[in-house]
Amino acid sequence: MHVPDGFINTPVSVAAGVAAAAAVAVSLRGARRELDERTAPLAGLVAAFIFAVQMLNFPVAAGTSGHLLGGALAAILVGPYTGVLCVSVVLLMQGILFADGGLTALGVNISVMGVVTVVTAYAIFRGLLKVLPPGRRTVTAAAFAGALLSVPAAATAFTGIYALGGTTDVAIGKVFTAMVGVHVLIGIGEAAITAATVGAVIAVRPDLVHGARGLAAPLKLRVDGRLVDAPAAAAPVPAAARSTRKVWATGLVTALVLAGFVSFYASASPDGLEKVAADKGIDQKAEEHAAAGSPLADYSVKDVDDARLSGGLAGVIGVGATVAVGSGIFWTVRRRRTDEPAAAEPSAA
Structure with missing residues (x-):
């Protein structure tokens, strides 16, 4: 759903840019409360994973494809404020390096694909957790529902x-019907990817899932054919002391494989917005991307003739750039949170 330059006029694009900048500023402050020594490096990984999975367009209808938006996944894994930042980093990398999503439309894309998806998905997710029985399956089911509805909301x-x-000049009713109709189908794919990823992380490290904090069910043991609560450990190991290196390495390798290899087999059909734009004529004034001459434009490496190699290299470079930029931002936010209490303490007389 990357909006290109020329779809939206200048005044509204500027207004959306101001709104997106305000949302990012609020998210930077909110992320300080969400990030800690374990989740700060993982947030950069989440951004890179979203970048990689967005390269995997999947068919949803005749001649139409869809891809992950990622707002729901990021919000549930690392928190809503950090989630907005994750999607914003991805959109920034895509716009600057790969000419995907207009630069003048960056504010529109952050507002639609970042803010709206995160707010919608996380509100639904938290609402379901309040009314459903606590447990890991509930977290996964709530993640599915939040992701599903976040896409038509966008x-x-x-x-x-x-x-x-x-x-x-296109009838808004026609645009609305076409956009929501196809993105309901895309939402099913979004929900499946989000639920599968959240479920996989919960199965290995539930303590790293922001949306699952405080929801861990007690360990059960079968005694004489009955399930009973296991006794609490005498000296539990603090969650903060548990290393995240294995999770981080596994996630990075997965993102690299998806972007560098699996992406070659993604659907070549236009995504939901591209299809609707072509069918309804809202792309008549689309403009060439300012970064169209980038050596990585269209997710291919300039002067590399082999399509598989070119796309794979572009994907690997994109994952590397996203994880580097994202990790740098999140570590900086984390350090500011750590430094603030010390700065607030009065100096000794």
């Missing part, structure tokens, strides 16, 4: 922005 948000600043 499509609705785009339609609203287009109603305010669309550059072509």
Whole structure:
């Protein structure tokens, strides 16, 4: 759902940019409360994983494909504020390096794909956790529902922005029906990917899932054919003391394989927005991307003729750049949180 340059007029694009900048500023402050010594490095990995999975377009209807938006996944794994930052980093890397998503439309894309998806998914996720029995399966089911509904919510948000600043004269009702219709189908794929990823992390390290904190069910033992609560450990190891290196390495390798190899087999059909734009004529004033001459434009490496190698190298470079930039931002945010209490303490007389 990357909005290119030319779909939205300048005043609305500027307004969306201001709104996105405000959301990022709020998220930077909120992320200080979410990030700690374990989750700060993982947040950069989440951004890189979202980048990689977004390269895997999957077919959803005749001649149409979809891809992960990632807001729900990021919010549930590392928190809503950090989730907005994760998606923003991904969109920034895609726009600057790969000419994917217009630079003048960056504010629109962050608002639609980052803020709207995170807010919608996390609100639904937390609401379901309050009414459903606590447990890991509930977390996974709530993640599925939140992700599913976040995608048509983003499509609705785009339609609203287009109603305010669309550059072509197309009936908004037609745009809304087409956008929401196809993105409900894409939402199913989003939900499946999100639930599978959250479930996999919970199975290995539930303490690293932001949305699962405080929801761990007591360990059960079977005694004489009955399940009973296991006795608490005499000296539990603090969660903060548990290393995240294995999880981080596994996640990075997975992202590299997805972007560098599996992406070659992704659907070549236009995604939901591209298909609707072509069918309804809202792409009539689309502009060439400012970074169209980038050596990585269109997720291929310039002067590398082999399509498989070119796309794979571009994917690997994208994952590396995203994890580096994301990790740097999140470590900086984490350090500011650590430094603030010390700065607030009065000096000794």
